[in-house]
Amino acid sequence: MKGSILRLRATKLSLILITLVCTMFLLWGWDKAPFLVSLIPQSQSLRLSPDTFIGSPMNAVSPEPKKDADNLPNSATNEASDKPEGYDKKSNGEDGENFKEKVWDASVPVDSANTSSVFTKKEKGNIPYQVKKQTCDYAKGNWVADDNRPFYSGGRCLQWLSEMWACRLTDRTDFAFEKFRWQPRDCEMEEFSGKKFLRRMRNKTLAFIGDSLGRQQYQSLMCMVSGGKLRHDVIDVGWEYGLVKARGALRPDGWAHRFTRTNTTILFYWSACLCDLQPVNPSDKNSEVAMNLDRPPAFLRRYLDRFNVIVLNTGHHWNRGKFDGNHWVMHVGGVPNLNKNVAEAKNFTIHSIVKWVDSQLPQHPKLRAVYRSLSPRHFFNGDWNSGGTCDNTNPLSKGKEVLKEESGDPAAAMAVKGTKVKYLDITALSELRDEGHMSRYTIKPRQATGQDCLHWCLPGIPDAWNEILYGQLSALGRF
Template identity: 35%
Template sequence: MADTKRLPLADGFPVLSELGFILRAPWRTGLFAYGFMFALVALTVFLLFSPSSDSSSPLLSGMVTSSSTADTYRSQLSSFFSFFFPNSSPSTATASASPPLPPSPNLSSPPSSYLSPRSENVSQPLVAKNHTPPPDLPSFPGRNHTIATTQPQAPNQTRNSSDPSTPSPPAKNDTVKAVESVPADNGILSNYTASLLKKHSNNNKTINTNSTVTVPVTGSTQEKVKDWAESLKKCDFFDGQWVKDDSYPLYKPGSCSLIDEQFNCVLNGRPDTDYHKLRWKPKDCDLPRLNGSDMLEMLRGKRLVFVGDSLNRNMWESLVCILRSSAKDQNNVYEVNGRQQFRGEASYSFIFRDYNCTVEFFVSPFLVREWEVPDKDGLKKETLRLDLVGQSCDQYKGADIIVFNTGHWWTHDKTSKGKDYYQEGSHVYGELNVLEAFRKALTTWARWVDANINPVKSLVFFRGYSETHFSGGQWNSGGQCDHEMQPIRNDTYLRQYPPKMVVLERVMKGMRTPVTYLNITRMTDYRKDGHPSIYRKRTPTAAERRSPLMFQDCSHWCLPGVPDAWNEILYAELLVKLNQKGQQGQPQQEKRPQ
């Protein structure tokens, strides 16, 4: 053993001396020492030759990658501190740091700290959170999804996100906003058309489905936009059928406090709901679903005016509710005089302050002036001046869009019989056929339109006759429709086209001013299920309680309901006309001499 102690050292380590010490120790202690040494060597080899990029000990990683830059080292330290202090951030930044590379098309960028949730392996379009879709093109009825076409984004384009290295996925209810600029209109188009014609210059298209997808614009997409406009242009909006669509109505029943009690069938206790779930489908095209946000942009700085009887009030209230539900701030939508009921006054006007536009209604059930003359006993007698337009005409003649109607009041006893009622100048007709009186009245209206409305500034519409569905009587003689729960499906049960509307068409053909005829007569004839019937009041009178079925409204329409479809047609007509103006304006600009 003495010889062993005198052996020389091996590389400065007394190997044999240590070996002798171990051999003299109990065998269990030696076994433990060998095991400990083996485990230490194995752990060291593993850490040196198999470092993990996700390791929580970046200091060991730094031992291996000794050639890394100072920036990488600072990044490792940042990750190290973020593991223990996730809310802390580096106090300084390197001015010369390179901009982050764009994310891989197949992989999301790694999380910024080790405590952040793991990113999924899904690429997302670039979005700005809490944005609504730009008013570029109308939504189409489909399966409630939205496809927005945008120009592909360059890799070095700025992102609208708090983290520049990671694209932010849209929230569950967010929509994708196109990241591109709008080409200038070069002064070719009027202010009225500019907002909607940007849809075509942007080459954007929006369609309803269950998800939001971003598609790059290609030549084929541009052609589809043109084809869509042409398909609407050639489509007869009024030849079609009612189809069930569970995505309707356009606003939640009972949600619009602006609906008159007369039309608010849900709050008046109507139990069935199928009449809400029908939309009008023309045979040759799909009507664009009325997008309230788009239409408000269309109306920005404009006046839209309805003129006529209570059926136009029905349509007006429908549109006010649709637009109000889409307004940025509903507190900025109000009737100019603070009115909450819309019967009994000569006119009403809703202001959409955020859009600087108004949607108005002027009461003029005949479009010509109601008058009074003294009778033989010195009392006043009501007449209808067939030679004078309604008294309020000067208040709306400068509006940007005007929708006229008349019809229902011409069926009342006084007008239909025509005895001592119609007047021209100082002459009161002892008797005049109602169709002739109607022709005279519309001729007076047409001459006023030609003389007072500027067709370059204003678009003029005339909405046709809305059919009634009284059974067993008329509006004042016990007519009923409360048992009707489904629309007419067989065309043989439809009525003949009203003779008054034939007169209207002849008058409009002789006008200089273009008037678009909203011929809703046939489409309303199908809808015997859509009237308020007995659900026209919350608190019926004593007589109505005694005989509730004797007092029914089978003329007007529940809201939401049929008038919403009229407004969708109005929306489609406006889009077609704006597209036509855009196509007419551009060639004129090109033909100007240089």
């Protein structure tokens, strides 16, 4: 019996010694023998190629326009024919002030201009869980019929909406164009909510800076946030930004309004060329005006510290007709520019303003900057001054889907590349919606025969731009 026990103990001891020896051999081999390591599958590493910024914007240009195609007549809907709106009206409405405050509540900040993480949370028992995380290219997708559109009534949102863009007040009778939403290909955008927008923008300011298409986007957002309802809690704060009507002027240089319950300010500043304009001879009212292509607008420099979101755009004033009518003379480095090519000057300016804004972002960590691409024109069978029309009323007659990789506005896409300025690429998706323009419709009969195939009916296509903007800002996380 004793012998059996001793043999069993000896066997166990041998096994332990063998195990220790094998372990030591493996550890030594792991350190010395590369072939052991090669047995483990290797993970692939991501290789990121640094984006390059064009050294001289003048190297990437478009051909000089053959005619002043965008110089709309005052008798149509040129910006100079606008009447000032009664923005000092007061209103009421709910903005969700009783909810616990949240700022842009995506949990992961995203650096890419056209990507975002989309999170859908559902309840499983009592535990919320994440069910979707996708990248989102907002520029790709398709238009989808949606009876929940529009977000507001074009006949009632007159507190913010210019009458000349409220197609419900015109002699137009078809409004099928209002019943579509943009659906990105790779993700579900968060549904726009005016209440949620105001909660997330509590104590913040969003500024649109650009031309009349920027003004349309501003008016669209004001109507979307308010639901097109009269709001007595919204006050005119234009005076805080010097946006008051000067003596003899048709309108102020912009508008600013504040939703007092959340202290949210939304404003628009008129800067058709996104560069600094200064009279060459300030004492002469007929003086030429220096377009300083390499300087941002003075308004933007002065108030940048007060902004949390800026949305920039330019494009349709870069033609000889506008230059001559406004007495604009191109300057670079404080002196007249010898290169008179308008298209090259536009591209140079877009690169210049984007580069300047990008340089300011490190000093303004709570600022988000967005550059919006060019809004397309749809003049058929001529131009604005040669019988061009946009009479189509059939939605999506040009197609409903955008799948191409390149942007419809290559100059803008190239300018934002390699910067932290986000890109709101709306050109291609808007190109499909030629039925959404003001066209020949007006409130009062006019003698002019020209059609407006540049500006959009509201509600309309600019609402989709703001939905995408809302999605992009939500994806950027806290700021």
